[in-house]
Amino acid sequence: MKCRRCRAPAVIDIRRHNAAFCTDCFVHHCREQVRRTIDHFHMIEPGERVLVAVSGGKDSLGLWALLRELGYDADGLYVGLGIGEYSDSSGQYARDFANARGWKLLEVDLPAEYGFDVPEGSRAAKRAPCSACGLSKRHLFNAAALSHGYDVLATGHNLDDEAAVLFGNVLRWETGYLGRQHPVLPAAPGFARKVKPLVRLGERELAAYCVLTGIDYIIEECPMAVGNRHLGYKEVLNALEERSPGSKASFVSRFWDNAHARFAEDAAEERDDLAPCTECGAPTPSEVCAFCRLRARAGARHIPLTEVQLTEELR
């Protein structure tokens, strides 16, 4: 195959674009997709400070690199979740990446700073591990963005993630979740603005971007995620994509264009019902937020949000 832009030998083909690219043109393609997404959804204004949630994986490290290439003032945040060797290894990938480039990486360690880890929290709360993990990360990412004065919190959710989440939300007609599923969630009292600049790039493209630009990322899958529902949805969607290239992109983009607004009211009503958590002050529909309940069930000590200790390292 030849590169669509320059006719040099291609290194990757992307069927939904009916195109193949050489290394340089593929990197240009990724950068352009992210730039257009940020502009289209008005994600980040010039001069704003961005905090990128990094896990040591291909999506988040790729996002951080792409935002920096596009000229954004972006720092990283790594949350240690206490998932044994996997967390040790993923944290090291994030640190090595930041160190090699001299970029600022903030760190929060769930076991050290909140007294429980994801496996303990999952068992104590009788929640699926990925549920306890996602809940903890959302809470800690938001808290760190607010407490450090960042304008925007950016996450590495890609096209495949969005398609799988949309698939799950539609299967159960979760109207509140559908109303909140958007590339930008505006800032609100107690919430930082959240953006997903990778929603037009598939995870295969992100992995290729990392390989081709020399980003060393953790390839091993999280042991807690094996066999989870999200992976099952991705398998179904990839089988569909093989038969009909472009299905995932069409599913997601037409949802945003044609259907998202119909569910936005449900999400707004849920947000109107939020009040500060009596333990930590984070917005919650209950007296005590889900993160503080999880922490209490895991038998962990109480640490108010105002006392969150973030380890800031300029590497």
Add this chain to the structure above:
Amino acid sequence: MKVVLRNPRRELDVPAPRTVEHLLRDLDVLPESVLVIRNDTLVTRDEPLVEADVVELRPVVSGGSG
């Protein structure tokens, strides 16, 4: 040729020649779910593979939602 799979890491000996597309089909691997890396270089689906090649099928599907 030698084919290296991940998660868990294992190796297979697969007869060559065949294209990347045929290799994936024969191993029942969805093309959207992997990168194909031959001798440390990415290759496209139409690329022919020969007996001396070492081919990594690197999974790209993550279990978390970001």
